[in-house]
Amino acid sequence: MAKKNLYFVAIVPEEPVREQVHQFKCEAADRYGSKAALKSPPHITLHMPFQWRDDREDQLLEVMRSFSFDRYPIELTLDGFDFFPPRVVYIKVEENEALRELQKDLCDHIRRELNIFNATYKDMGFHPHMTIAFRDLKKTLFPQVMEDYSQRNFQTKMTVAGFTLLKNESKQWQEVLYTG
Secondary structure (H helix, E strand, O other): OOOOEEEEEOOOOOOOHHHEEEEEEEHHHHHHHHHHHHHHOEEEEEEEEEEHHHHHHHHHHHHHOOOOOOOEEEEEEEEEEEEEOOOOEEEEEEEOOHHHHHHHHHHHOOOOOOOOOOHHHHHHHHOOOOEEEOOOOOOOHHHHHHHHHHHOEEEEEEEOOOOOEEEEOOEEEEEEEEOO
16 A cells, blocks of 8 residues: 655745744744644645655645646735634734635635645634644643734734645655645
């Protein structure tokens, strides 16, 4: 049986936003012991993780390259922190119609071309954000973390010109394709 790898599709910010968000992740790891978010680069998830056969990776890459979107560049605003209780701390992404359209069109393309469904978003809806702490954040620390991040300000803008396919290798997410 062919080996399967785990992939997901995201917007990975360029510098300096990438480093700014990475520093928030490092701080959450140092202050609150939440290190899981450091296993991936800063990102906004467009398509949840899915399995794909290793011997068919070329097909996956070709399908990702074949996606076209005519609304680039997309200007995004990151504005403050918010939470998904009981463990998730994230940077908010302001509502953006072009981003929603990108996510929907890309997921439709992946479903149509690869027969892969983004089932989680069907139930929850698309809520763009950049996670800085999550599953390994202790629930008992969450009220303290919420108080801390609720008092902070962070606002910046970023330009999106493409998306990134990431692959889980040795429990770390690696960027394997950028379409911009």
